[in-house]
Amino acid sequence: MAEPLLFKKLEAVADLTAEDRAEFQNLISDVRTVEAKRDIVRDGERPEHVHLMVEGWAARYKMLENGSRQIMALLIPGDFCDLHLTVIGRMDHGIVALSKCSVARIDSEALDRVLETNARLTKAILWSALVDEAITRQCVINVGRRDAYQRVAHILCEMHARMKMVGLVDDNVVALPLTQEMLADATGLTPVHINRTIALLRKDRLFEIGNGMLKILDIGALASAGGFDAGYLQLQRRAPRGK
């Protein structure tokens, strides 16, 4: 099992002891597999477990009345799917598996107990939640004020950086199980226009993409094309302790 991945994100922001890790590990009641395109959690549902990504990619999404879909977040190993269910009862959006993935289920009540006793773990989890929020804010900026070229550059830059943080990047090559349609839903564009935009980026030799793979050719140029600043991800270990 790819358990180490579960801690990569938490450990990026806090020092965990062996006991912390064990305590966290014990929360996991089971790990189940979800096929691509199937919902991990449905909109409106009230699941009894909190879900944590172990393998594969998923997306936080909302279907609109007019049939269009907006992806609000891409989830990779180490990300919580629905941490907010510890305090909120009902999903206000769905989570769909973008690739075949495995998901750990965590008992809500057990998690609740840990949140009330283990301050270090709690802080790590809260921290990771706040990083997720920062990512969501970046998403607002992306769809709100950037053009197609910048949007695609930014999202690919971000996913590269996030995958790198959990050790899933090898020599600037990332497994990217996203179709152009999914990219469109994540950037607020249409598949057709994503296609044209990717063609431009390809022409500019910023990356190679296809067959579920992304190879960054010029990370600096890509970052500046997308206005990407990793600051909101690298929130590690500021002010080690007392001030």
Added chain:
Amino acid sequence: MAEPLLFKKLEAVADLTAEDRAEFQNLISDVRTVEAKRDIVRDGERPEHVHLMVEGWAARYKMLENGSRQIMALLIPGDFCDLHLTVIGRMDHGIVALSKCSVARIDSEALDRVLETNARLTKAILWSALVDEAITRQCVINVGRRDAYQRVAHILCEMHARMKMVGLVDDNVVALPLTQEMLADATGLTPVHINRTIALLRKDRLFEIGNGMLKILDIGALASAGGFDAGYLQLQRRAPRGK
């Protein structure tokens, strides 16, 4: 001082005892006034206090290289400005006062202590943070997949609902200290187009707006025009306790 407002939001999601309220109140080291258009917290800053809105409106925003601004959240009384600073050291965006407003400052360390001792308060605060996140997600949907007409309808609907939750709506009339330029930055549009869109909404008799006031004429029609579903705000008191 308009202290009661501070609890309106927290109490909407959790039952607080008199002691909880007192404990929270004690955290407030002082309340300062900020003039409209001045930053409450600057991008990149590492403030020593957490800020809480007491009066007036503010906005979470980011300036882009090209000079455009994206507002990621509107903040009203009861909202935290920078709760994430309890765990994250540095602002990745700025907070600006949209109207003259007063802001409570909370000592970070004292808050930290409370977070580790008072589970009920902590949960209430976490809850409020998760509501903020849900609001941000709605913002992504708004700028990502809705047209101008829907965007404006949605944001005004949301602000009406949020203001109502903290008791600041009287007979469907809300104080709305937003210029069309601010609305533009919050919806990812241009001031000119906001103007035309408002003209349309006015013509459709959905609301009257101007002079810092918003009067909703047909809340049902406005909500359906904006695809607004209050579900993500009304997260109150589900599953009272055990299951």
Added chain:
DNA sequence: CGACGCATTGATTGGATTCAACTAAGGTGG
């Protein structure tokens, strides 16, 4: 009164959507 901020309106441009067709790759079943 002039300067400024904000709202409004017109004319024009442009980025992205829409509609539509077509290619390529993979899987399935007769």
Added chain:
DNA sequence: CCACCTTAGTTGAATCCAATCAATGCGTCG
């Protein structure tokens, strides 16, 4: 093994929503 179908990607032409450029009205304030 090849017809058949599905899914993903690509390309072209026409259209449209919103941006841009530009000018004006209007109230407030120094």
